[in-house]
Amino acid sequence: xxxxxxxxxxxxxxxxxxxxxxxxxxxxxxxxxxxxxxxxxxxxxxxxxxxxxxxxxxxxxxxxxxxxxxxxxxxxxxxxxxxxxxxxxxxxxxxxxxxxxxxxxxxxxxxxxxxxxxxxxxxxxxxxxxxxxxxxxxxxxxxxxxxxxxxxxxxxxxxxxxxxxxxxxxxxxxxxxxxxxxxxxxxxxxxxx
Amino acid sequence: xxxxxxxxxxxxxxxxxxxxxxxxxxxxxxxxxxxxxxxxxxxxxxxxxxxxxxxxxxxxxxxxxxxxxxxxxxxxxxxxxxxxxxxxxxxxxxxxxxxxxxx
Numbered sequence: 338x339x340x341x342x343x344x345x346x347x348x349x350x351x352x353x354x355x356x357x358x359x360x361x362x363x364x365x366x367x368x369x370x371x372x373x374x375x376x377x378x379x380x381x382x383x384x385x386x387x388x389x390x391x392x393x394x395x396x397x398x399x400x401x402x403x404x405x406x407x408x409x410x411x412x413x414x415x416x417x418x419x420x421x422x423x424x425x426x427x428x429x430x431x432x433x434x435x436x437x438x439x440x441x442x443x444x445x446x447x448x449x450x451x452x453x454x455x456x457x458x459x460x461x462x463x464x465x466x467x468x469x470x471x472x473x474x475x476x477x478x479x480x481x482x483x484x485x486x487x488x489x490x491x492x493x494x495x496x497x498x499x500x501x502x503x504x505x506x507x508x509x510x511x512x513x514x515x516x517x518x519x520x521x522x523x524x525x526x527x528x529x530x
Numbered sequence: 531x532x533x534x535x536x537x538x539x540x541x542x543x544x545x546x547x548x549x550x551x552x553x554x555x556x557x558x559x560x561x562x563x564x565x566x567x568x569x570x571x572x573x574x575x576x577x578x579x580x581x582x583x584x585x586x587x588x589x590x591x592x593x594x595x596x597x598x599x600x601x602x603x604x605x606x607x608x609x610x611x612x613x614x615x616x617x618x619x620x621x622x623x624x625x626x627x628x629x630x631x632x633x
Contacts, residue, residue, distance in 0.1 A: 342535035346543045353547050353570055357554040362562045369566050372547075376573055379543075382535070383584035388592050392576075395599050400569065400606045407610045408562060411617050426556055437549045441542050448538040459589045465596065468589045476593075480600045487604030494611030 341382060349375040362413050366405050373397045385460035540581035548574035561613050561623045565606075572602050 352371035359365045373396045380389035458464060469477050551574060554567030576595045583591025613623065620627055 338534035350546055353550040356566060357550055362560055365563055365566055376577055380580050383580050385580050385584060385592055388580055388595050391599060395603060403606055403610055413623060437545060440545050444538050444541045459587055464589050465592055468593050473593050476597055480597055483604055487607045491607040491611040494615050
């Protein structure tokens, strides 16, 4: 088990580093899929098979397909190597590294060896379903409302109609002018800039 | 007592992944790359939830992970819509160029 943890944990860290260090977003996306799959293996080791399956289906299946689709759609090129911007953030980076080291030291010092994850049935679909529909029914329903709002918001953002047309004069290419509409909102901002 | 990975191992792994995500959000310039680093941070938090849930024999952590995944899916839909809108207006995905709100 320890060997498996080291294998998949190291794979997760390596893929996460690849996500950050790659300059081509498509390679970053594929590395991120590696992170998701190794985390799913860790969930299986933690006796949470339902979460592991949902991790594969939702993250590696749905979200990453959407991300890769957008990368392909927008024809994203690799970032060119410019001069490093935001040089004032280097102290912040050092501070973050210090916080990470302190956090790791605190965890290793203070976390007692707890019970090992035995053959518990808490990760099964049945117990998760019982929890979702009894104790946590209200968050579950709120989640459905959130998904509905995200659906409406995504459709509103992605289509080009008069909802976005106050900004869309900046677009190039063919563009259908909006129906009569007085005084675009963004005009004052553009004139000052 | 070394008969398997302890709770602290999972917490350390989660902290490392979260910090890599934070560094990515700070240093990346591409909007989609920043978005993927945010997903990485969400996954690190999910690992913490599942580890606590499994070691303390409580199903609540896994329910939270379920809800976090739902929020991440909603975020992906809306965020990628915003990214497409930015690309239509700017012809670029550089976050430094989308600064019309800056005074």
